[in-house]
Amino acid sequence: MKCLYYLAPTLDATRDICDDLHAVGVKDFFLHVISRDEAGLKKQHVHSSNYLETLGLIRDGFIGSAIGFLAGLIGVGLLRYFEPFGPNVPGIVYFATVAVATLFGAWEGGLTGIASENKKLAGFHNDAAAGRYLILIYVLKAQEATVRQMLRVRHPQAELAAIDRHFINPFSAVKRRSASPRPQGELLQED
Numbered sequence: 001m002k003c004l005y006y007l008a009p010t011l012d013a014t015r016d017i018c019d020d021l022h023a024v025g026v027k028d029f030f031l032h033v034i035s036r037d038e039a040g041l042k043k044q045h046v047h048s049s050n051y052l053e054t055l056g057l058i059r060d061g062f063i064g065s066a067i068g069f070l071a072g073l074i075g076v077g078l079l080r081y082f083e084p085f086g087p088n089v090p091g092i093v094y095f096a097t098v099a100v101a102t103l104f105g106a107w108e109g110g111l112t113g114i115a116s117e118n119k120k121l122a123g124f125h126n127d128a129a130a131g132r133y134l135i136l137i138y139v140l141k142a143q144e145a146t147v148r149q150m151l152r153v154r155h156p157q158a159e160l161a162a163i164d165r166h167f168i169n170p171f172s173a174v175k176r177r178s179a180s181p182r183p184q185g186e187l188l189q190e191d
Contacts, residue, residue, distance in 0.1 A: 002144060005162040005174070006135040006151060007127055011037060014133040015044045017155050021137060024150050030138040034121065036128055049136065054121060057113035059170035064109015065102050072101030120164065120174045127161075134161070 008014040014033055021031055032049040033041055041048045052058060076094045079085075085093075117125065124134050135158070139147050151158055166172040 001138055001140055001168075003164040004137040004139060004144070004147065004160065005124070005164065006137065007124070007159040007161045008133040008135055008155075009157055011035075011040045011044060011046075011133065013155065013157055014041075014135060015046055017135060017151065017158055018046050020150060020154055021147065024146055025143065026137060026139070026147065032136045034124070034128060034134040034136065036131065037133075051114075053136065054118055055114055056116040056118050057110055059119060060113030060116065061106050061110040062170060064112065065106035067109070068102040068105015069098065071105065072098035075101060119170075120172075123174065123176050124161065 006017070008017055014035075018031060018033070022028075028047040031047055032053060033046050034049045034054060035041055038048055075097050079089070079094065079097065083089075121134070128134060137147060148160070151160070160177060162174045162176050164172070164174045
């Protein structure tokens with residue numbers, strides 16, 4: 001499954017794009033819009049994004065759990081080396097030490113992620129700040145050509161900004177198709 005990133009200039013254009021995407025078989029579950037105007041999206045019945053997409057919760061949670069796991073292994077190594085509780089410590093104590101450190105790291109990483117923007121969306125921050133609407137469309141390979149053709153023909157004002165082959169992977173990078181957003185009146189030339 002790929003994630004297509006389209007930028008739309010207005011709320012009305014975004015609503016029309018979403019309606020046309022529904023007509024070609026894209027369900028709301030696979031369609032999310034990121035905007036500063038959440039109230040406008042709700043008023044127009046446009047499916048907005050969720051916190052897992054907009055915040056760094058998943059990525060930072062994984063990083064925190066990895067750091068916690070390593071800290072737990074170091075803690076177990078120190079416990080075994082210094083033997084502060086004697087030589088006959090049950091193995092469950094070592095397992096619990098690693099598990100608690102891993103869970104604590106995941107918790108701390110999640111708290112850090114709640115306070116930060118999703119790294120995949122950071123390249124679109126200025127677009128959202130300028131009032132544009134970022135539409136995330138999750139499509140299967142068989143559906144991608146239909147969706148792209150429909151958007152190219154019916155909505156030339158929508159800019160295909162990026163394609164993410166691994167949106168589920170929080171560590172993959174998304175590259176914009178163009179370095180700077182094009183003016184609203186300029187048409188997109190397809191490769």
